[in-house]
Amino acid sequence: MRGLGGLLAGVALLAFGMAPLAQAQDLPRTASGKPDLQGIWQAQTRAAHGLPDHPASEGILAGLGIVAGGSLPYQPWALERQQANFANRLSEDPLNNCYLPGVPRIMALDHPFQIVQEDDHVAQTFEWSQVFRLIYLSDDPSLYEGIESWMGHSRGHWDGDTLVVEVRDFNDRSWLDASGNFHSAAMTLTERYRMLDADTIRYEVTITDPEVFTHPWEFAYDFKRQDQFPRLLEYQCQAEREEANGEFERDERTWYPAPIPQDNAAFDADAGTTLPLPEAVGEIRRLPDGTPDISGYFTSDAGGANYGLESSEGGFLTPRTRGVVVDPDHGGLPYQAWARAEKDDRMLPHRGYDDPTAHCFVAGLPRSHYVPSPFYIVQGRDDIAVLHERMSWRQIALTRTEHLPDGIRLWQGDSIGHWEGDTLVVDSSNFNGKTWLNEAGDVISHMQKMRETFTPVDADTIIYRATVNDPIAYTRPWTIEIPFHRADDELLEVACHEDNNDLEHLKDVRDAFRAGLGEPTSP
Amino acid sequence: MKTRYLAPLAAVALWCGSSQILAHHSFSAEYDAEKPIQITGKVTEMKWSNPHGWIYLDVTGTDGAVTNWALETSAANGLIRRGWRKEDLPAGTVLMVEGWQARNGSPTGNIRSVTFEDGRRLFAGTSNQNAQDEQ
Numbered sequence: 001m002r003g004l005g006g007l008l009a010g011v012a013l014l015a016f017g018m019a020p021l022a023q024a025q026d027l028p029r030t031a032s033g034k035p036d037l038q039g040i041w042q043a044q045t046r047a048a049h050g051l052p053d054h055p056a057s058e059g060i061l062a063g064l065g066i067v068a069g070g071s072l073p074y075q076p077w078a079l080e081r082q083q084a085n086f087a088n089r090l091s092e093d094p095l096n097n098c099y100l101p102g103v104p105r106i107m108a109l110d111h112p113f114q115i116v117q118e119d120d121h122v123a124q125t126f127e128w129s130q131v132f133r134l135i136y137l138s139d140d141p142s143l144y145e146g147i148e149s150w151m152g153h154s155r156g157h158w159d160g161d162t163l164v165v166e167v168r169d170f171n172d173r174s175w176l177d178a179s180g181n182f183h184s185a186a187m188t189l190t191e192r193y194r195m196l197d198a199d200t201i202r203y204e205v206t207i208t209d210p211e212v213f214t215h216p217w218e219f220a221y222d223f224k225r226q227d228q229f230p231r232l233l234e235y236q237c238q239a240e241r242e243e244a245n246g247e248f249e250r251d252e253r254t255w256y257p258a259p260i261p262q263d264n265a266a267f268d269a270d271a272g273t274t275l276p277l278p279e280a281v282g283e284i285r286r287l288p289d290g291t292p293d294i295s296g297y298f299t300s301d302a303g304g305a306n307y308g309l310e311s312s313e314g315g316f317l318t319p320r321t322r323g324v325v326v327d328p329d330h331g332g333l334p335y336q337a338w339a340r341a342e343k344d345d346r347m348l349p350h351r352g353y354d355d356p357t358a359h360c361f362v363a364g365l366p367r368s369h370y371v372p373s374p375f376y377i378v379q380g381r382d383d384i385a386v387l388h389e390r391m392s393w394r395q396i397a398l399t400r401t402e403h404l405p406d407g408i409r410l411w412q413g414d415s416i417g418h419w420e421g422d423t424l425v426v427d428s429s430n431f432n433g434k435t436w437l438n439e440a441g442d443v444i445s446h447m448q449k450m451r452e453t454f455t456p457v458d459a460d461t462i463i464y465r466a467t468v469n470d471p472i473a474y475t476r477p478w479t480i481e482i483p484f485h486r487a488d489d490e491l492l493e494v495a496c497h498e499d500n501n502d503l504e505h506l507k508d509v510r511d512a513f514r515a516g517l518g519e520p521t522s523p
Numbered sequence: 524m525k526t527r528y529l530a531p532l533a534a535v536a537l538w539c540g541s542s543q544i545l546a547h548h549s550f551s552a553e554y555d556a557e558k559p560i561q562i563t564g565k566v567t568e569m570k571w572s573n574p575h576g577w578i579y580l581d582v583t584g585t586d587g588a589v590t591n592w593a594l595e596t597s598a599a600n601g602l603i604r605r606g607w608r609k610e611d612l613p614a615g616t617v618l619m620v621e622g623w624q625a626r627n628g629s630p631t632g633n634i635r636s637v638t639f640e641d642g643r644r645l646f647a648g649t650s651n652q653n654a655q656d657e658q
Contacts, residue, residue, distance in 0.1 A: 147603055317550035317623070317633065349626060352552020360547065360574065371547075373600070389600065390547070390574075439549045492600040496547060499572035501593065501631075505553045508627035520555060520626040 027161070027195050030117065030381070031288065035161050035195045037115045037122065038380050040232055043203075045221035048108035050179040059090065060178050068218040072181055078212045085180025094174055098129065098237035099498045100150035100391070102174025103167055103189060104205050106131060108221070114232045114395065116380035118295055122156065122163065123378040123385040123393075129237045130362055130392040130411070132385070134376055134491055135165050142169075142490060148185055149493035150174050163193040173498075176207075184211040199225040230400060234410050238497045239361045239434075248359060253342070254433040256409045256446035258472060264336050265475045271334075272467060272477035273327045277423050282458030284422060287379070292422045292456050295379040297491065298484040300464070302370035308440040309333060309480055318440070324370070326465070327479040339443040339473040346441025349520070350513035353506040355436050360496035360503075362392040362411040364435030365428060365450065366466040370482055376491050384417065384424070390494045396426050404430050409446060411435065424454040433472075445472035460486040547574035547598075554633040558624035562592060562632075566616040571599040571609055578634070580618060592630045594620055 028036040046063025051072060053065035065071075074082060085092060095101055101109065111127040122135040135154040136142075142153050148171040156165035167189040175182050187209040194202045204220040207213070242248035252258060260267075285293035303322025307314070310332055311323030323331045335343065345351060357363050363371050373389040384396040396417040404414045409432035417426040433446030449469040456462050462484040469477045512520055564582035576596040583589050596602070619638040625631040 144603060146608075315551065316556040317554060349549075349552040352549040355548055358548030373598075489604075492603060494573040494598065494600060496574045499570070500574060501577065502548050502553055502575065502595070505625045505627050505629065505631060506548060508629075509552060512627070520628075 026198065028198050030119070032119050034117075034119075034158055035163075036117065036381070037163065037193060037195065037201060038117050038382060040112050040114045040226045040229070041201060041223040042110075042112040042226050043108045043221060044224050045108055047219065047221060048105055048110065048177055051177050051181055051219060054179055059093075059096070066219045066221050068220075073214045073217055075212060075214055078182075082180045082182060085175065085182060087180075089178065089180055093178055093180070095178065095237075097498075098241060100131060100174065100493075100495050101128065102150050102170065102176075103133070103152050103154075104191070104207075105174065105176055106133075106151070107203065107223075108177075111235060112226045112229075112232060114383070114385070116378050116383050116385040116395075118379055121295070121376075121378050122165075123376075123380075123387060125232060125385055125387070125393045125395065127232055127235050130234060132387045132391070132393045134378070134387055135163075136490070144490060144492060145169070147492065150495050150498070151493055152189070159192075161194065163191075165189075165191040165193070167191065182212065183207070183209045186211045196222070230402075230404065231397060231414065232395060233408070234362075234412070236361060236411060238359070239356070239411075242359060248356070248361075249354075251354075251433075253338070254443065254445040254472065256431075256433050258433065258445060258447075260447070260471050261336070261338060264338070264471070267469075267471035267474070268476040269469065269471075271475075272479065273329070275327060275465070275479065277421075277453060278455045278457050278463040280422065280457045284456040285459050291419065292424070293379065294384075294424065294454055294456055294462060295377050296486045297374055297376050297489045298462070298486055299374045300370050301483045301485060302372070303482075305370040305480070305482065306367070306372055306438045308438060309442050312440075321440075324480040324482055325478060326481045327467075328476075333442065334475045334478055335443070336473055336475055343441045343443050346436070346443075350510045351441065352439075353503070353510040355439055355441070356434060357390075357436070357439070358503060358506055360500050362435070363388070363390065364411055364431065364437075364444070365394065365413055365415075366452065366468070366480065367435060367437055368392060368394060368412065369464060369466075369484075370438075373494065374487075374489065374491065387491060389491050391496060396424070406430070409433075413448070413450070415452075422456060426450075426452040426454070428452070443473040444468070445470050447472045454484075462486075550633055553625055554623040555626045556623060558626075559621070560624050560632050561619070561621045563617070563619040564592065566612060566614055566618060567591060568614060569609070569612045571602070573598045573600055576602060578612070578618070578620070578637075580620060582630075590630050592620075592632060594622065594632045594634050596634055 030036045046061055047066050049060045049063050051067050056062040109128050113124055113126040116123040120137045124133040135156045137156050152167040153169040154165050154167045156163055170185055170187050172185040190206040192204040196202050201223040206216055206218050208216040287293045304319045305324045307319045308321040309325055312321045314320040325331045368388045376387040378385045382399045386394045394412045396415045398417055400416050410430055413428040414430040415426050415428040417424050428450045431446050431448045437444050447470050452466045454462050464484050465479055465481045467477055467479040562582045564580040567581050568579040570577040576599045578594045580592045581589050582592055617640050622632040622635040
């Protein structure tokens with residue numbers, strides 16, 4: 001019996017010891033053997049409403065607490081501040097003002113987010129207001145240590161199968177939840193992401209903030225994989241609000257589902273020239289499997305395309321533009337007559353308010369690639385995430401074949417890509433038609449269909465082309481070409497709407513015009 | 524921290540001499556070519572914000588009244604990439620600013636140049652001249 005008992009005990013011990021290993025072997029893994037966190041996830045918690053146990057109240061769903069020990073260890077003054085925050089939450093909650101949510105609050109929102117992963121970066125893109133986080137998997141210090149931001153600076157490493165992320169350099173403006181729990185700029189976070197199975201990530205956070213709390217404290221919850229949509233969608237908090245309250249007005253000619261104007265010239269879809277793809281002039285970077293590696297930090301040599309796609313001399317406070325149109329070969333955009341007139345009208349001062357980017361809305365495409373701000377490409381297995389410093393992202397799906405249903409429209413469109421040789425070819429549709437192509441008001445509508453090519457031509461240069469088909473605004477397809485240059489740099493944060501002092505001035509100019517006062521002094 | 528230890532004036536030269544602007548809206552729509560300004564005052568605050576930074580300047584008028592002007596710079600991110608940090612433009616610094624006033628007539632301006640007390644005249648990054656070099 002002793003022998004059998006010992007054998008059973010040994011089997012039990014063996015089974016106990018084997019279980020985690022068996023589980024770990026079942027986890028999805030990247031080519032380099034790390035747990036593959038990629039996919040769309042959503043928090044299984046009410047922590048965004050309140051971190052401790054809390055009843056329901058206006059704007060807040062009741063929820064079970066997730067804080068170890070039950071309550072947040074506030075210093076006495078800070079507890080009073082939290083209570084005041086709660087009392088004033090309808091006006092003071094940063095999220096009620098569509099401000100950036102900060103970390104860890106963003107992780108717990110009632111919106112999904114996506115993870116795109118490569119060996120040295122993890123990108124998180126969020127449905128909520130096109131927010132993203134870029135986690136650098138590096139032991140080197142940040143180039144911008146000490147620069148405060150809403151979302152903090154994230155650096156991570158793998159501890160076995162757990163992704164450990166240190167987040168610091170926060171400002172003191174975000175809240176931890178909708179109940180007024182808050183932090184100071186001294187807050188640092190340690191996040192731990194550990195896959196429990198293929199569809200569950202355990203998320204554990206330690207918060208250290210000696211200015212607000214008496215000691216570090218912890219909480220944890222799970223993310224569950226989401227598959228009810230074929231891709232992550234968009235919720236633009238500020239844009240939706242301004243549309244709803246009339247501060248951002250519908251354009252009946254370009255917004256979905258505007259029809260093609262009856263007096264438009266016919267659209268000649270075959271008129272475009274198929275340009276030969278650029279040829280490499282040097283060795284390009286490649287992933288271990290041979291695929292071109294287009295990841296990294298890029299700036300675009302756009303020649304002022306954000307102030308005009310055609311060549312122009314510029315004017316008062318409007319830069320000269322090089323002209324990036326390569327087809328038609330005369331460099332002019334093949335406008336429909338109404339759209340050319342509309343573009344000229346948008347140049348008038350009272351129309352400056354109508355540019356969506358003046359409201360800090362998402363720039364759309366291809367504009368996001370030539371606004372004068374850098375972007376970061378994170379090249380995942382199924383998706384390529386492009387993180388635009390002006391706090392927006394685009395996803396390029398590499399495995400989907402069907403675009404979204406026609407009725408779902410996005411600021412950044414729906415992009416599906418594939419590799420043809422060393423060129424990434426991306427087809428996009430489902431645009432909402434709310435964007436401008438630049439500050440000079442070049443026109444684009446919801447009927448925009450676009451084929452982009454990203455061709456790496458040496459280790460640090462991508463030649464980017466975008467061919468746009470839009471029968472509402474144009475008579476034929478047209479193509480722009482812009483080089484992208486890779487650099488060793490990091491993204492900073494552009495919290496735009498949060499400190500946008502310009503919009504009220506632009507609105508004054510528009511309102512004066514509408515009141516019959518004309519353009520204030522000269523246009 | 525690549526350029527963290529620049530002397531402030533050298534940092535200003537870097538900031539102002541750079542050609543990159545980070546506009547997010549039409550400057551010509553907000554500011555008025557017919558309202559050039561030239562004002563001298565003391566910095567009360569530098570707001571390191573995006574999409575644009577702001578220098579706030581107390582300017583004493585001929586009647587003795589003090590007006591706090593808001594003067595728009597390029598985005599904080601551009602300044603940070605060129606080595607600027609918050610401490611480099613402290614309150615109390617005396618500046619002469621040339622630029623253009625906002626069309627709505629408020630004490631708001633777009634900066635064409637900044638001149639320090641020692642006479643250095645420096646561009647500030649959002650001016651037309653710089654904008655024309657934007658790549």
